Amino acid sequence: MQKDENANCKAIVFQLQDEEFAIPVEFVGGIERMMHITRVPQTASFVKGVINLRGVVTPIIDLRSRFGMEQLDYNNATRIIIVTVDNKEVGLIVDQANDVMDIPQSSIESAPNVIGSVNADYIEGVAKTGDRLLILLDLQRVLSADNALQTPEVEGQ
Amino acid sequence: MDTTQYLDVFIDESNEHLEVLSNQLLSLEKDPQDKTIIEEIFRAAHTLKGMSATMGYQDLADLTHKLENVFDAIRYDRITVQTEMMDVLFTVLEQLHAMVEDISSGGDGKQDIAAVVQQLQAIEDGSGLMHATKDENSHKTDVAVDITLDEYELSILEQSAEQGFHNYKIHVRLISDCLLKGVRAYMVFDALGKLGEIIHSEPSVTELEEENFDDTFTIIFVSKESEDKIKSSIVNIAEIEQVVIENFAADAGKKTSEVVDKKEGSPSQAAEKGNGNTSHQAPAAGHKTIRVNTEKLDSLMNLFEEMVIDRSRLEQISSEVNHKELQETVEHMSRISGDLQDIILSMRMVPIEQVFSRFPRMIRKLARELDKNITLEISGADTELDRTVIDEIGDPLVHLLRNAIDHGIETPEQRKSKGKSEQGTINLRAYHSGNHVFIEIVDDGAGINKEKVIQKAIENHIITADQKHALTDQEAFELIMESGFSTADKISDISGRGVGLDVVRSKIESLGGSVIIHSEHEKGSKFIIQLPLTLSIIAALLVKLQTEIYAIPLSTIVETAIIRKQDILSAHQKKVIDFRGSVVPLVFLKDIFHVPAQEAPETDFLSVVIIKKGEKMAGLVVDTFIGQQEIVLKSLGNYLTEVFAISGATILGNGKVALIIDSNALIK
CATH class of the missing domain: 3.30.70.1110 (Histidine kinase CheA-like, P2 response regulator-binding domain)
Known part of the structure; x- marks a missing residue:
């Protein structure tokens, strides 16, 4: 069938440091501007806390800190991407949300061991469209809950 | 006929009737002569039969039909109630329960009822011949009278x-x-x-x-x-x-x-029974009720929670704006929504009887299995609790009761040799106190053997041998709620697999409650369960740690105090204070929650919130008290589960999230 050849995967593209990442739209519940985050004590350093997302208390993860990148002050471009994976609703802090685009399935390749600064464990694949290189995140792994709590505070701010 | 739309109603009502059957059978056992009880049973069986036949559950209808026949015979003195009968009747009841349960979980309620039907038939036939001749006689005289x-x-x-x-x-x-x-x-x-x-x-x-x-x-x-x-x-x-x-x-x-009256009574009885429900329940209830789907109540509650958040927001805005008319309106609205809150919460309150009512049957059965002689005394069954709590509290209570029967109450011989009456008693009590509901399970059995508990705890590496001397009675008893603990020498089906009481404790703590154990050797034990009245909107004290705001549920707070720094004492490298004659350890929340340090002016005073868990107290040191507020409990979601000392979150009037402190976790 044509499907395999031409099927597209619609994805939200966002930026962290100088790399572009992509998350399939079906996981994404919305993109929010930065808002007040209430810190939750005794959680991993990348868990920034919780926000009031229209009445729902939603935990927030800083993706830079999740991937061990250098911390950056939040600015006007900073966005929170709300994703729902395995019944867990979480907000991801990213440098900026760039685009919604169709990524042809054919352009997706499995990930090399290390790509840029993100460990391959969290990467599902890499897509090349034109001159852009998009890293597709494996959200299940990024949000695996077992490491959200135990690491006691080692604040890297 | 498509009956699916009536299924819920059918299940609800069936359960009600089974409840009646169960209660009345138990009373019948105590008082076999009471005609009103027999009538009641007959009526319940009859209605159940009618309903299940309409819904097409043939087995259920057949079984209730037989049951009805037996009670019809009893009611006209054709057979008398005998103790041997009761066992069969209880078996029937179990089976009916199982069928209705099957139906409510989507099954067709089919069961092998041949055996019990036969037993019922035997009961009915017990004086069947006599009953037949009598019947003929009455036919003959029929014409004449x-x-x-x-x-x-x-x-x-x-x-x-x-x-x-x-x-x-x-x-x-x-x-x-x-x-x-x-x-x-x-x-x-x-x-x-x-x-x-x-x-x-x-x-x-x-x-x-x-x-x-x-x-x-x-x-x-x-x-x-x-x-x-x-x-x-x-x-x-x-x-x-x-x-x-x-x-x-x-x-x-x-x-x-007179005879004719009676005769005339019987054909019309069917009609009377048809609406028997209303006629016999109405006087008991005394007011009108309607059935409301619990989902609607839940969504009403959710909507109201949103409103409570907006209310506190409005209150904050109006106090900032300082506009008189706005303030008056907001105050009025707050009062009304306060009343509304009471009503909505009370709508969700259910008498704990729903949970208690199945226990007499269970106790009777277990006591028989274990050859023990036990009576269960229930009081306060009309105590009301939030529906969510009611739904959850059943299993822990079953567990504690089973424990009391299995480990608590001794066999009649043992009891005799100890000079106690052969019959053991379990008291199940529920009552309100303040913002809490207490459920007590008291048995007059052997009590908890402290030495044995400690020994076992050491064997199972729950404590070390060195710790044992420091243990108070209370602490020793609480060891039985640690995971991996079981003191029963003999493992029975009923309890004693060592996976029991810790589950009970964690369940109750997840409901925001706690368990306290009292016990006296050879006199009995007492388990006290403390539960919050409601789980969704609670009163809390808001406190500030630097710039962060936290909520402490009012129900755990004894009082708040301002203490002088020089009043802090040291004991075992811990900071404590002397609070009204007792030594209370201090918990510095700023350290526990790693609140980012900020320059704060040094003061000579500390704000302390005294909290309580059972008999133990602790003082939480905070920066400032903000005030009391009704807050809506929200979970932190599925990603952050079991954060230490945080039981959830709430949304404040300014739209920000505040965390709710789980005081139980802070008292060791």
Whole structure:
């Protein structure tokens, strides 16, 4: 069938440091501007806390800190991407949300061991469209809950 | 017929009727002669039969039908209640429960009921022969007694008897192919009219004239003539097949009329039973109720929670804006929504009876299995709790009760040798106190053996041998709620797999409650469960740590205090204070929660919130108290589960999230 050849995967593209990442739209519940985050004590350093997302208390993860990148002050471009994976609703802090685009399935390749600064464990694949290189995140792994709590505070701010 | 839309109602009502059956069977066991109990059981069985037949659950209908037959027989004294019967009846009840459960979980309620049906049949037949003959008798007499007299007629009969008249009852049968029944009847009346006076006829004269009767009619007749003369005057009339004349005593008439009343009662009973539900529940309830889907109540609650958040936001805005009319309106709205909150919360309150009601049966069964003699005394079953709590509290209670039966109460022989009465007692009590509901399970059994508990705890590496001397009784008893602990020498099905009490404790703590154990060796044990009244909106004290705001549930707070720094003492490298005569350890929340340090002016005073868990207290040191507020409990979601010392979050008036402190985790 044509499907395999031409099927597209619609994805939200966002930026962290100088790399572009992509998350399939079906996981994404919305993109929010930065808002007040209430810190939750005794959680991993990348868990920034919780926000009031229209009445729902939603935990927030800083993706830079999740991937061990250098911390950056939040600015006007900073966005929170709300994703729902395995019944867990979480907000991801990213440098900026760039685009919604169709990524042809054919352009997706499995990930090399290390790509840029993100460990391959969290990467599902890499897509090349034109001159852009998009890293597709494996959200299940990024949000695996077992490491959200135990690491006691080692604040890297 | 598509009955799916009625399924929920069917299940609800079935459960109610089963509840009635279960309660009444238990009372019947205690008082087998009580007719009202038997009536009640009969009615419940009958309604259940009708409902399940309509819904097409044949097995359920069959079984309840048999049950109904048995109680019908009991109610008319055809058989008497015997202890052996009770076991069968309870088995039937179990089976009915299982069927309804099956139906409610989507099954078809099919069960192998042959065995119990046979047992029921045997009960019914226990005096079956006698019952059959009696039945025939009543059929024979049926024709004869089929007469009702009113008081006026009765008084005539009495007077005529006094004055030397004879009262006769004349039964006339026309031949079956009689063409002019009305005319023949008239001729009989006419003939009799010459000899005496007709007091009453059955069917009535009008009906006879309209030929509105079968072949027979009965007349009550007063006359001075002899039986034979009357008879001869009637049999001469053509087309009359048979005439039976008998003496009729006036007081017999009274009796007959009573019998007739009863007879008339039975056909109409069906109708009465049909709406029996309303007629017998209405006086008990005394007010009108409607069924509301619990989902609607839940969404009402959710909407109201949103409103509570907006309310506190409005309150904050109005205090900032300082506009008089706005302030008045907001204040008024706050009061109204406060009332609304009370009503919504009370709508979700359910009497704990729902949970308690299944225990008597369970205890009875377990006690039999273990050959123990146990009575369960329940009090405070009308205590109300939030529906969510009710749904969750059943299993822990079952567990504690099973424990009390299995480990607590001794066998009758053991009890005797200890000089106790052979019958053990378990008290199940529920009551309100403040913002809490307490449930106590008290048994008069062997109590907890502290030494044994400690020994076992050391064996199972729950504590070390060094720790054992420092343990208070209370702490020792609480060891039995640690995971991997079991003191029963013998493992039974009922309890004692070592995976019990820790589950009970964590369940109750997840409901925001706590368990306290008291025990006295050879005297018994007491488990006290403390539960919050409601789980969704609670009153809390808001406190500030630097810039962060936290909420402490008011229910755990004893009081707040300002203490001087020089009053802090040191004991075992811990900071404590002397609070009203007791030593209370201090917990510095800023350290526990790693609140980012900020320059704060040094003061000589500390703000302390004294919290309590059971007998233990602790003082939480905070920066400032903000005030009391109704807060809506929200979870932190599925990503952040079990954050230390945080039981959830709430949304404040300014839209920000504040975390709720789990005081239980802070008291060791």
